[in-house]
Amino acid sequence: MQDLTDLKEYGIDIQKLAAVLIDIMNSGVTLKYSAAEGGLSVTADKTILDPLMQAFIPALPTLDKVVEGMLQDPEQKDTAEMIYTALKYFGLSKPSDLGTLWNTTTEFSVTLNFTAGK
Numbered sequence: 001m002q003d004l005t006d007l008k009e010y011g012i013d014i015q016k017l018a019a020v021l022i023d024i025m026n027s028g029v030t031l032k033y034s035a036a037e038g039g040l041s042v043t044a045d046k047t048i049l050d051p052l053m054q055a056f057i058p059a060l061p062t063l064d065k066v067v068e069g070m071l072q073d074p075e076q077k078d079t080a081e082m083i084y085t086a087l088k089y090f091g092l093s094k095p096s097d098l099g100t101l102w103n104t105t106t107e108f109s110v111t112l113n114f115t116a117g118k
Contacts (some may be wrong), residue, residue, distance in 0.1 A: 011058035020051045038116040046108040053102050060096035067095060 008014050032043045036041060070080035083095070101106075 009061070010062045012106070013055055013058060016051065017055035020055055040114045041111050041112040042114070043109050045110075046105065054116065057099040060099045063095040 004024070005014060007017065029044075030047065030048055034041045034043075067080050067083050070076035070083075084093075087093065087095065087097070088096075090101065092101065
């Protein structure tokens with residue numbers, strides 16, 4: 001639990017995070033699924049992911065500073081630039097923008113579709 005306690009300095013609500021992690025350890029990751037002829041879809045949506053995201057969103061302003069600092073380190077500059085490039089694909093300029101995007105998004109889902117081979 002010490003590792004979780006260390007996250008508190010980054011603004012992460014460790015009680016929220018611990019509750020989410022305990023639920024995952026007890027019940028597994030809850031996913032939605034649907035089966036159709038010859039296929040299966042497995043989905044994680046905003047309802048499923050929101051508790052985890054809400055626990056981490058407070059740490060994003062600190063992540064802004066960390067990534068900005070990486071730009072000053074020649075060994076980490078390329079990684080920081082890749083992070084900023086990835087953020088731009090989502091119309092974001094810094095990691096903390098993800099929190100605003102998440103909180104203003106009403107629908108979100110990631111779906112894996114499995115189909116039978118022929």
